[in-house]
Amino acid sequence: MPYLSKAYKKLSAIAPTTFAPFKDTATWSAYPDATARFVNRTAQLAAMKRKYKGRIAAVRKTYGSKLANARWDVIQGGFDNGNYWIYSAESPVGAILTELGVRFASVAKGGTKSVSYERADLLKDADYVVYYTNNDGSPANNIQKLFALQAFKDLQVAKSHHLVGTSDFLPCSYSDAIGVIDSLEKALHT
Known part of the structure; x- marks a missing residue:
């Protein structure tokens, strides 16, 4: 991975190692493609x-109108002190949602951005919010700070319990x- 370039010498002393031929801006699918070629x-x-394309097709067939008619946001907390991140369709999760045929809420259309936790109002147009969880299902990277705010609790997406957590x-x-797709399908089924 590009962000591990400084560790390449140390890692290559441990095991056969290659430097993936893509940039930090590569799509998520570049990673498995490079890995499969290497091994x-x-x-x-x-x-x-x-299998992935089949899951996309199955979920689109079952929930296509629900996916397309709702507005979606993708968030993650914690990288900037006091801020959370709102991701766009160009993010890894956003790209998967795009393949599913979702319509992004207005805030996501401006590209990925870091905003203050106090700006829960930016998610007011979302019918569903996808967020990062730990493997045990608990919110990851301090996003619970946003969820605990009354301004967030007052949003329709929170009142409707349309928060979609995924550890993937x-x-x-x-x-x-596929884990992302499974998380969305589970949320849409309920």
Whole structure:
């Protein structure tokens, strides 16, 4: 991964290592593609891609109108002190949602941004909010600070309980991407 470039020498002393041929702005699917080529598992990658595309098609068929008619935001907390992040369609999770046919809320259309927790009002147009969870399902990266604010609790998305947590928020594989789809499908089913 590009952000591990300083660790390359140390890592390559431990095991066979390659530097992935993409930039930090690469799509999430560049990671499994590069990994499959490196370990000579392109046939297995092709099978995972088919499974992923099948899940996209199945969820679109079942929930297509619900996905397209609702407005969606994607958030994550914690990187900036006192701020949370709102992600756009160009983010890894946003790209998966785009393939599912969602319509993003107005705030997500301006690109990824870091905003103060006090700006819960920016999510007022969202019918659903996707956020990052730990593996145990608890909110990750301090996003619970946002959820605890009365301004957030007063939003329709919070009152409707349309908060969609996923531990696969930062997909680096097709299994992770399928995990995102599964989380959305579960939320839409209830």
